[in-house]
Amino acid sequence: PAATAPPAPLRLLTFNAQHAAPDRARRQAAWLAQRRGADLVVLTEVGSGPGGRALLDALAQHGYPHLHAPRPGGADYSTVLASRSTPLEPVPTGIGFLPHRAPAAEIWVGGRRIRLLGLYVPSRGPQHRRNENKRAFQHAVTQALPGFLAGFDGPVIVTGDLNVVEPGHVPHYPVFGRWEYDFYRSFADAGLIDAYRAQHPAAPGHSWFGRGGNGYRFDHTFITTAHRPSVTACDYLHAPRHAGLSDHAAMHLTLTG
Incomplete structure (x- = not known):
């Protein structure tokens, strides 16, 4: 019998855009386009003003024709899904609070269907609203996750700045x-x-650093437990942070098998 070809790899990059102004947003898009492992991109902390619009335009110009970018009703950050070649089919998430921070789509890669959810959890917030949006968004995600996974037997990936x-x-x-x-x-x-922790049980894996140099692992990628063997790489890329493109490291995931 003829040998069955293995599924094509899914190469995903998660990147915090840090509400970039137009010039930096265009440089971010150029950097992403040069990454072999950025066929599919999840961008968090995308601004709602000129910088966010410049980022979307630059992504399209740099070879990302497929975009799923729900826009907020007011001035807030959002999450964007972008794909170089695979069409994105938006799917409902059940997340009713700040849904523009939690877009989801299904994609076909190598003959298999994959479901992707990008998340940007609010920060602790100003003193007069300390943690209110963060608690509400986290609660909405927690309540929606079981339904989002139910009835889908392919890999489900949830990634972003939590x-x-x-x-x-x-x-x-x-x-x-x-x-x-x-x-x-x-x-x-x-x-x-946790895909990174499964690959690196003891590594600190800091993706953001405070002014005093203390490291935090804020950026995460999760995959359905049954598909853990398909993860061949999950790492942080500090090059964009060192280059001043963002204050976060990017996160790379490769899924095969």
Whole structure:
């Protein structure tokens, strides 16, 4: 019998755009287009003004014709899904609070269907609204995850800037509360596994650094537990952070098998 060809790899890059102004947004798009591992891109913290519009235009000009970019009703950040060659088929998420921060799509890669959800969790917020949007968004995601995964037997990937660290993070930061660690745990409860931690059990994996140089692992990628063997690489790329394109490292995932 003829040998069955393995599925084509899915190469995904997650990148925090840090509400870039137009010039930096265009440089971000150029950098992404040069990455072999950026066939599919999830961009978080995309601004709603001229910088965000410049980023979308530049992505299209640099070879990303497929975009799923729900825009906020007011001045808020959003999450964008972009694809070089694979069409994006938007799907409902069940996330009713700040849905522009949580777009989802299904894609065909190598003959298999994959579901993707990009997330940008609000930061702790100003003093007069401390954690209100963050709590509400996290609650909405936690409630929606089981339904989002239900009835879909292909790989499901959830990725983005969650603005939380994992339990046991090194170093420990007392500012994070139990409700934030519970949000991280909710992905495992829904049937997902931390792809980076599965590949690197002991690495710190810091993706953002404070002014004092302290590292935080804010950016995460999860995949359905049953498809963990398909993950062949999951790493942080610090080049865009060192080049001043963002204050976050990018995150790369390769899925094969």
